[in-house]
Amino acid sequence: MAIAETTVREIALEQPASIRVFEQLGIDYCCGGRKPLAQACAEHALNLDHVLQTIAEASAENGEVPRNWEDESLSALCRHIAARHHGYIRSELPRLEMLMQKVVSRHGNTQPELAAIQSILLPFGRELLEHLDKEEMVLFPYISNLQPEDGICRPLGCFGSVRHPIERMMAEHDGAGEAMARMRELSSGFTAPDWACPTYRGLYQALREFERDLHQHVHLENNILFPRAIQLEQTIPE
Ligand SMILES: [Fe+2]
Ligand SMILES: [Fe+2]
Incomplete structure (x- = not known):
């Protein structure tokens, strides 16, 4: 299933770093999160690709290489x-x-x-x-x-x-x-x-x-x- 069709709630569960992004954007990932991400973005007039990119960046931050x-x-x-x-x-x-x-x-x-x-x-x-x-x-x-x-x-x-x-x-x-x-x-x-x-x-x-x-x-x-x-x-x- 394409990620745009995955529900906001499922993304929040699978990629916990996305929760902070959803909070910042005002996307309900909890009780109102049972809708596809594409639909949630459309309702908030948000660009889907930009939201996906922000989630990917938030998730990548967890794998940072430590400095000596x-x-x-x-x-x-x-x-x-x-x-x-x-x-x-x-x-x-x-x-x-x-x-x-x-x-x-x-x-x-x-x-x-x-x-x-x-x-x-x-x-x-x-x-x-x-x-x-x-x-x-x-x-x-x-x-x-x-x-x-x-x-x-x-x-x-x-x-x-x-x-x-x-x-x-x-x-x-x-x-x-x-x-x-x-x-x-x-x-x-x-x-x-x-x-x-x-x-x-x-x-x-x-x-x-x-x-x-x-x-x-x-x-x-x-x-x-x-x-x-x-x-x-x-x-x-x-
Ligand atoms: Fe300290
Ligand atoms: Fe300290």
Whole structure:
């Protein structure tokens, strides 16, 4: 069957990345999603080829090749983490919370684990946003200044050694990882029941992607950025 004749709902189930595209375009992929994509596009005066292209691009983003950060400057790595991972968290968290609320209100009465996941997700999100601000306002400027791209070191930091804020950030990473693992456990590995609607599946898919991104993000900080910053600080004369 040609993809234009496939229903919006089927596309949402088979290619979860399309859900974000449908949301942005205002195409109903849930209760009103049992119509061919071509028909949905016609009703919204959207160009079918353009919509298909956008879905293909959104799906391809998941297969991106990672860059080797061992060879790049710490400033470039800080900028990458802030733009890519912090930016993703800031845009994705409100969407996750909205999906979570929708699914809890529709299915919370028969699926008690949903409210339990929500009670973890909300404080987890708040703490994560505070964590990003601390990194961007205090730690990343300090680390970038250890290896300034213009060669001029500016006086920054009042924490003695970079080890202190790094230890604090790593403890917060552990806390975030534990919360994520607890949500995974409660949702049986983010696996929706067979009967679940696209919103329910979309929520679990989004949580799975969020976890994957968090793992990549924490890996860049814990295993590359932080050890290199500690090492570099030791080479700078007092
Ligand atoms: Fe971060
Ligand atoms: Fe962090």
